Amino acid sequence: xxxxxxxxxxxxxxxxxxxxxxxxxxxxxxxxxxxxxxxxxxxxxxxxxxxxxxxxxxxxxxxxxxxxxxxxxxxxxx
Amino acid sequence: xxxxxxxxxxxxxxxxxxxxxxxxxxxxxxxxxxxxxxxxxxxxxxxxxxxxxxxxxxxxxxxxxxxxxxxxxxxxxxxxxxxxxxxxxxxxxxxxxxxxxxxxxxxxxxxxxxxxxxxxxxxxxxxxxxxxxxxxxxxxxxxxxxxxxxxxxxxxxxxxxxxxxxxxxxxxxxxxxxxxxxxxxxxxxxxxxxxxxxxxxxxxxxxxxxxxxxxxxxxxxxxxx
Numbered sequence: 001x002x003x004x005x006x007x008x009x010x011x012x013x014x015x016x017x018x019x020x021x022x023x024x025x026x027x028x029x030x031x032x033x034x035x036x037x038x039x040x041x042x043x044x045x046x047x048x049x050x051x052x053x054x055x056x057x058x059x060x061x062x063x064x065x066x067x068x069x070x071x072x073x074x075x076x077x078x
Numbered sequence: 079x080x081x082x083x084x085x086x087x088x089x090x091x092x093x094x095x096x097x098x099x100x101x102x103x104x105x106x107x108x109x110x111x112x113x114x115x116x117x118x119x120x121x122x123x124x125x126x127x128x129x130x131x132x133x134x135x136x137x138x139x140x141x142x143x144x145x146x147x148x149x150x151x152x153x154x155x156x157x158x159x160x161x162x163x164x165x166x167x168x169x170x171x172x173x174x175x176x177x178x179x180x181x182x183x184x185x186x187x188x189x190x191x192x193x194x195x196x197x198x199x200x201x202x203x204x205x206x207x208x209x210x211x212x213x214x215x216x217x218x219x220x221x222x223x224x225x226x227x228x229x230x231x232x233x234x235x236x237x238x239x240x241x242x243x244x245x246x247x248x249x250x251x252x253x254x255x256x257x258x259x260x261x262x263x264x265x266x267x268x269x270x271x272x273x274x275x276x277x278x279x280x281x282x283x284x285x286x287x288x289x290x291x292x293x294x295x296x297x298x299x300x301x302x303x
Binding site for chain 2: 013014061
């Protein structure tokens with residue numbers, strides 16, 4: 001089973017990297033970009049039947065730092 | 079008096095030797111070197127130091143992998159028993175990732191790696207690390223980090239400030255840290271995490287010795303305990 005874990009910064013947490021990229025997009029002439037936030041995508045291949053509770057525990061214990069980050073678990077299929 | 083200190087080395091630690099030399103120079107006793115994969119700490123430790131560096135290549139997040147290494151379970155248990163723990167730079171990142179200190183250390187606001195000597199003020203003078211200082215005392219200690227931008231939510235920051243757990247602040251904020259925080263303590267004042275490197279300021283040949291009292295205070299406090 002393929003799983004995608006989307007890790008993103010919580011609202012209100014400053015993202016200097018996103019700000020720099022925003023600036024660079026402005027510099028390239030792309031008008032109308034209002035905000036840029038940079039996160040991380042983690043792809044897992046796990047045994048079929050891996051429980052949601054286990055996936056959540058993986059995120060809580062290691063894959064995301066919930067002080068600063070949110071995560072979303074996406075099941076991509078077989 | 080004997081002073082049994084341990085310096086923990088993770089794969090990618092690079093200030094472990096400096097930390098051991100600093101502790102030996104101040105205490106007169108060689109610290110015990112501990113490896114990240116060890117499942118047990120030496121017995122009867124007086125002090126544990128988590129050094130700077132780039133443990134596990136900063137994979138995932140700085141300190142995240144080290145925080146889950148076997149020895150960290152033992153260190154968390156020792157900290158719980160009241161054994162003093164000092165985490166410097168990557169060691170501070172490991173302590174936050176392990177949940178022994180609140181908050182997180184994010185990429186510097188400037189995006190740049192910063193390597194220079196900075197001015198700090200001592201905010202807390204009650205902990206075993208800071209008891210010998212005067213409130214507001216200035217220290218000059220080097221920083222060398224990419225991820226030193228301290229973040230915690232307002233409620234956590236208010237709690238830290240209210241309980242006097244902000245140990246050190248930058249005089250000039252070099253990395254974007256909220257409320258200029260350079261170092262914080264746990265609730266019992268026995269775990270200190272700080273981004274500046276006191277072990278790089280213990281000998282006149284380092285260009286300054288302002289880091290030395292931090293170790294001396296801890297050793298003195300333990301001798302009287």
